[in-house]
Amino acid sequence: MIKVEGAGYREVLRKRPLNVQALYGEEPVALVSGRDIAEAAKKSGSIVLAANVRNPLTVKGLLKAAKKTRAVVLLELAKSESTYCGCTFDNVPDYALRYSAEMGHGVFFGLHVDHYGIKSREDLLKSISHLRKIIERGWTSVAVDASHNPDWENFCFTRDVAMHVPPYLGLEAEVGEIKGKGELSTVDEALFFVGGLNAWGVFPDYLAISNGSLHGTYDKAAGVEEGIDLKRTLEIAEAIRPYGVSIAQHGISGTPFDKVGHFAGAGISKGNVGTLWQNIVLGLKMEPETGNAVIEGDSFVKEKDRGISEALWREIVAWADDQGISRKGGDYKKANKPFHDQIMALPEPVQERIVAETEEWATRYIRSFKAEGLAEVLIETMSRRADENAAPERTILNARSEFTREKALGLSRKEGRKGDFSD
Numbered sequence: 001m002i003k004v005e006g007a008g009y010r011e012v013l014r015k016r017p018l019n020v021q022a023l024y025g026e027e028p029v030a031l032v033s034g035r036d037i038a039e040a041a042k043k044s045g046s047i048v049l050a051a052n053v054r055n056p057l058t059v060k061g062l063l064k065a066a067k068k069t070r071a072v073v074l075l076e077l078a079k080s081e082s083t084y085c086g087c088t089f090d091n092v093p094d095y096a097l098r099y100s101a102e103m104g105h106g107v108f109f110g111l112h113v114d115h116y117g118i119k120s121r122e123d124l125l126k127s128i129s130h131l132r133k134i135i136e137r138g139w140t141s142v143a144v145d146a147s148h149n150p151d152w153e154n155f156c157f158t159r160d161v162a163m164h165v166p167p168y169l170g171l172e173a174e175v176g177e178i179k180g181k182g183e184l185s186t187v188d189e190a191l192f193f194v195g196g197l198n199a200w201g202v203f204p205d206y207l208a209i210s211n212g213s214l215h216g217t218y219d220k221a222a223g224v225e226e227g228i229d230l231k232r233t234l235e236i237a238e239a240i241r242p243y244g245v246s247i248a249q250h251g252i253s254g255t256p257f258d259k260v261g262h263f264a265g266a267g268i269s270k271g272n273v274g275t276l277w278q279n280i281v282l283g284l285k286m287e288p289e290t291g292n293a294v295i296e297g298d299s300f301v302k303e304k305d306r307g308i309s310e311a312l313w314r315e316i317v318a319w320a321d322d323q324g325i326s327r328k329g330g331d332y333k334k335a336n337k338p339f340h341d342q343i344m345a346l347p348e349p350v351q352e353r354i355v356a357e358t359e360e361w362a363t364r365y366i367r368s369f370k371a372e373g374l375a376e377v378l379i380e381t382m383s384r385r386a387d388e389n390a391a392p393e394r395t396i397l398n399a400r401s402e403f404t405r406e407k408a409l410g411l412s413r414k415e416g417r418k419g420d421f422s423d
Helices: 007-014 020-023 034-044 056-068 092-102 123-135 151-162 187-199 230-243 275-282 310-323 330-335 340-344 348-368 374-383 405-409
Strands: 048-052 074-077 108-117 140-146 170-175 207-208 246-249 270-272
Touching: 007 374, 020 123, 020 348, 034 048, 034 074, 034 140, 034 246, 034 270, 034 374, 048 056, 048 348, 056 074, 056 123, 056 275, 056 340, 056 348, 056 374, 074 092, 074 374, 092 108, 092 170, 108 123, 108 170, 108 374, 123 140, 123 151, 140 151, 140 207, 140 340, 151 170, 151 187, 151 348, 151 405, 170 374, 187 207, 187 230, 207 230, 230 246, 270 275, 270 348, 275 330, 310 340
Parallel strands: 048 074, 048 270, 074 108, 108 140, 140 170, 170 207, 207 246, 246 270
Antiparallel strands: none
């Protein structure tokens, strides 16, 4: 266990991002820049567990796992999730501070804005003030996602939004929506996108790609299967490595652990897990080696001694039925906000079993990601810096003239995508 009173920990506190220092002052919470987390993961050859926190109990379980394993985690919330969950961009930082303090601090984490969707020029303009407010609330990393648009618009929107994210905070970009098996980003598409950002002085830590994963549950009875293509992933990772960019793997829930163990070898250094934590909160029956929710008779299955109470589950099912939501559908996620207060008012033993199971699964991922002890690498990474500014050293390798609308139109994905696969 890392000592809070130790010199290394004090150095981390001194070199936290300025937005964190301005918000939390002398509070010894180890909330750090996504830039530092990305650098430490690359240096150690590990993968950072990035978890979508739709409920505060998920935050608590993740932080407990991170402290126990001396790991570093990213607590994530997508822009869309912030609209239908009790967890928001405003309150997640304070939940994290509260749980870190209950543990006596000494747990290392970042706050990552996942899938900040930009689908239009109107979204672009709104993002300027909205992201500023989010960053002022202590978030330390941002994923700009304009992948719903054709390649040229994706590039331009991403470039312009990223220029309003302080360079000392983490940055992720996305090329190709996360849509499931057989939907693959190409090397040319990724090189145009990352190379063009580089030409404009925008330097992401991670690139999210479409490599066959899916957000949500794999309905195997309907023939939906996990299909992450690690060969294509590695091809893209090797192509963009000269730019200092690695792969962010989205949609890991439902992926076998024996496959997850090979992710680092495919150039992946950030692993997003989301739906699994919601399954734990609800107490849904899951496959033990994948975390995929089991569907029986066109319905999720609630297990008696896991997750929320059976009485509350029945209320949620009745509410979902009234909303016209399929009993095996992804829109069960929309129950998070209307039932937030009831979940947080459940008896302590019920809440603690949710936290304990979250900690157990998070620990499994951390070990599979080879991220135990990552906090020590993070301390060393931050200690080498002169001050709190974690902006990476990067070189502009390309001329802007090499990245034009005409060249974008020559790529494999010329049309915008239909649908929203952002969480």
